[in-house]
Structures are given as C-alpha cells and as structure tokens.
Amino acid sequence: MYKIRSDREEHTILLPATLDDHFPLLKYMFWSNGYAVVALDESDEFTVREEGLKYSNYDICYPFVLMAGQVMRALKSGKYDPKKTFVLIPTAGDACRGACYIGLMERSLHQAGFPDTHMMTINVRHVCNEITMKITLDTAIRGLFGLFYGDILMMLANQTRPYEAHKGDTEALRQRWIRELESDIRLGKHLTLHHMKKNFDRIAKSFREIERTGEKRQKIAIVAEFYVKYCALGNWNLIPYLEEHGCEAHVNGLSWYMLYYIDSHKPASWGLERAGFEAVKKLLTYSQDEMLLAMRRHGFHTMSRYRTMDRESRPYVSHNLTNADGWLMGAEAVDYIRHGYRKILCSAPFGCLPNVCAGRGVYPSLRAAFPYAMLTVIETDSSGSKLNYYNRVQMLVDMKLPKRKREGNGKQKSTSGRAPKS
Numbered sequence: 001m002y003k004i005r006s007d008r009e010e011h012t013i014l015l016p017a018t019l020d021d022h023f024p025l026l027k028y029m030f031w032s033n034g035y036a037v038v039a040l041d042e043s044d045e046f047t048v049r050e051e052g053l054k055y056s057n058y059d060i061c062y063p064f065v066l067m068a069g070q071v072m073r074a075l076k077s078g079k080y081d082p083k084k085t086f087v088l089i090p091t092a093g094d095a096c097r098g099a100c101y102i103g104l105m106e107r108s109l110h111q112a113g114f115p116d117t118h119m120m121t122i123n124v125r126h127v128c129n130e131i132t133m134k135i136t137l138d139t140a141i142r143g144l145f146g147l148f149y150g151d152i153l154m155m156l157a158n159q160t161r162p163y164e165a166h167k168g169d170t171e172a173l174r175q176r177w178i179r180e181l182e183s184d185i186r187l188g189k190h191l192t193l194h195h196m197k198k199n200f201d202r203i204a205k206s207f208r209e210i211e212r213t214g215e216k217r218q219k220i221a222i223v224a225e226f227y228v229k230y231c232a233l234g235n236w237n238l239i240p241y242l243e244e245h246g247c248e249a250h251v252n253g254l255s256w257y258m259l260y261y262i263d264s265h266k267p268a269s270w271g272l273e274r275a276g277f278e279a280v281k282k283l284l285t286y287s288q289d290e291m292l293l294a295m296r297r298h299g300f301h302t303m304s305r306y307r308t309m310d311r312e313s314r315p316y317v318s319h320n321l322t323n324a325d326g327w328l329m330g331a332e333a334v335d336y337i338r339h340g341y342r343k344i345l346c347s348a349p350f351g352c353l354p355n356v357c358a359g360r361g362v363y364p365s366l367r368a369a370f371p372y373a374m375l376t377v378i379e380t381d382s383s384g385s386k387l388n389y390y391n392r393v394q395m396l397v398d399m400k401l402p403k404r405k406r407e408g409n410g411k412q413k414s415t416s417g418r419a420p421k422s
Helices: 023-033 045-053 062-076 097-111 137-163 169-187 193-208 226-230 238-244 254-265 272-297 306-313 327-338 353-360 363-369 386-398
Strands: 012-015 036-039 085-090 118-122 218-224 247-251 343-349 374-380
Touching: 012 023, 012 062, 023 036, 023 137, 023 169, 045 062, 062 085, 062 097, 085 097, 097 118, 137 169, 137 193, 137 238, 137 247, 137 254, 137 272, 169 193, 193 272, 218 226, 218 238, 218 327, 218 386, 226 343, 238 247, 238 386, 254 272, 254 306, 254 327, 272 306, 306 327, 327 343, 327 353, 327 363, 343 353, 343 386, 363 374, 374 386
Parallel strands: 012 036, 012 085, 085 118, 218 247, 218 343, 343 374
Antiparallel strands: none
C-alpha cells in the first residue's frame, strides 16, 4: 500500500461533500500537513448519482453512490493530477458503510481508470492503518476550532435565515465570518479557548442584530443519519424546501455526534488510549457548553448539552445501539420533543441498517411515549422518487398537531433558553 508522506506539498486531498456547513473551515485542519484541500461541492444530484452508479449499483448505500460520483467527476475534469491526488474518507469504522467505503472507493477508482489515485482515511478504530492520516496536535487543534465554529454558524444561520427582512443578509454574514475564521485556522492564529469563547459571543451577537420580519413559522426538527443530516446533496435540499414552505428547520450540531462517538467507542479498559478519549471528551464538553451559553445569552434556541441529552434519553432509548449514529438519533428526537418541537422529520438513506434498528425501530415507542408529537420517516435512494419524498415532507408540514393533554412520563417541561446545567 502507498505510504502517506506529510512532506509532499504538491499533493491534493479531495473531500467528497458531507459536512456542508463545516468543511469550509474544517478543511484547514489538514493545511498543516502541507496538502491542498478541496471540498467537492457539485450539487446536481442527478448528474452525480448517474456518475456514481457507473461504479456501484442500486443496492449499495446511497451516500456512497453520491460520493463516488463526485470524486469521479472531479478526477475526470482534468483539474487534478490523479497521481498526486488523495481521496479522503473519514470513517467511523463501524459495521455497514462505516468500514466498507474505503474498499468500495478504491475499487471504483480502479474501474474508472485512476489506479494511481490514492486513498486516505481518518478513524480511531484502526481500520486500514496503512493509509490512515496521523493526527498531530496541530491538526487536532485546527479541527476543534473548525468543528465548533461550523456548529455555531450552522445553527445560528438556520434560526435567522427564515426570518431575515432582507434576503441574503444571513448568508452574507455567515460568509463574512467564514473568511475571518478560516484565516485564523489556516494560519494557526488565535486558536485558544479564551479566544473561541469571545468569538462565540461575537458571532451570536452579530446574528441577533440582523433585521427580522417578525413573522411566525412552524419549527420542524431534522433527525437523520450523518450524511443525509449535514449534506444537502444527500437530503435533496431538505432545509431550503422547508424554508420555502414557511418553516424553520433545526439540525443539531456535529459536536453532539463527536461526543456520542467518543462515549460509545472508547476502550472498555483503562489505559493510555482510554485516557486520551476522556481528555478529548472533556475538551469538547467545555467548548460545547461555552457555545450554548453564548447562543442562549443572545436569545437563540439550542438543544440540551450532550451530557443532559444522554441522561434524559435513557428511559426511552437503548444506549446499547452504538453502530453508526446509533442511539443518538432517538436521543435527539426525545430532546427535540422536550424542547417543544412536535414535528420531527427522520431522514435516512433507504436500507441503512443502523437506521432500521436504531431509528425506525425506536420511533414507534417514542410516538407512544409522546403522543402529542409527530415523527415522519423519509428516505433518499438512487432509485427513489423525489416527488414521493417531498410529498411525505409536505404531509408533515400541513398536518395539524393533536391537542396536547396531560401525559404521564411523556410530558416534559421545555428547557429552551436556559443555560446548560452542570
């Protein structure tokens, strides 16, 4: 296998679209390793899907079809030297697509005529160690700041854009912040927790100052598998669709997933590796708390901090489900309901096994526990119909909520707007 060399500055890393709101900043975590990083953003779902299907089939996980399509179209464009290009696939290393994407992509590259294009991966499960990028302290610090700045910008934009008095103000402000923050992350400047805390407050304050129309919109929460949750290509532009139809869509931040993953995948026995997991968890927890405090201080809604979500979801969701997004999907649904979100879109790629077990297998019990809430499952797939997809979305948008009665365990008081508790 090809050995990764961090001193080859002429190399390019291609990142298939996954984290639309985070990659503009997260990509700079690799800058210190001397690579030029390109986050692929081709958004024509039909074109990308048809290209991907040339190297896969309708039975393969839909997110992989889209990733393969983006990568092959990028390589065929002639912009990149195949011999000096890496394709980076972050992987959870779990069952299903968490571990198989590396092999599938490698085979697709050979079929497409790019045998000299190299694979690269990031994971902590020791999957394909020979092509795993080594995370240095410098890389990790840049990643931490890219993660949380991506989180706060995504959540603030989603809560501001539907109400802006002047169309485009929210996106203009988001881009202004990206330009300022990407310079710091790329150059390694101001990367301290103290400066992050100050920036959280500055960012939240600037979004609160955007002029609003004052209109009322119904709020719809999105609970989903990782890819279709954060990638517009994967969820068929779900958020713009909801906003165009009079809704405010809420997607929870990536930091909750990172904390869930650390919690669910840390080594069982104590040792140096387990201590490393715990140290990272402590750092992420502190940063998340500061982010939530800043958002709430300026009147924005947030989900419960990870530790609270973990604890309060246990009566409803089995925490033994840890493959892929696992119990986090059910836990987020519970937390949304507790915060007053009574309409929840549960999105997944068709046939995704972790979603069938940890998602669709749990939602019926949540409907029973919270009869005043609506959970609607929608699926994307290479052979799926967009018309049917949007019909199901529209049904949830148009449906009238049942009158809320006094429930037993299901009735929970919203904690929206409160500061995180210790």
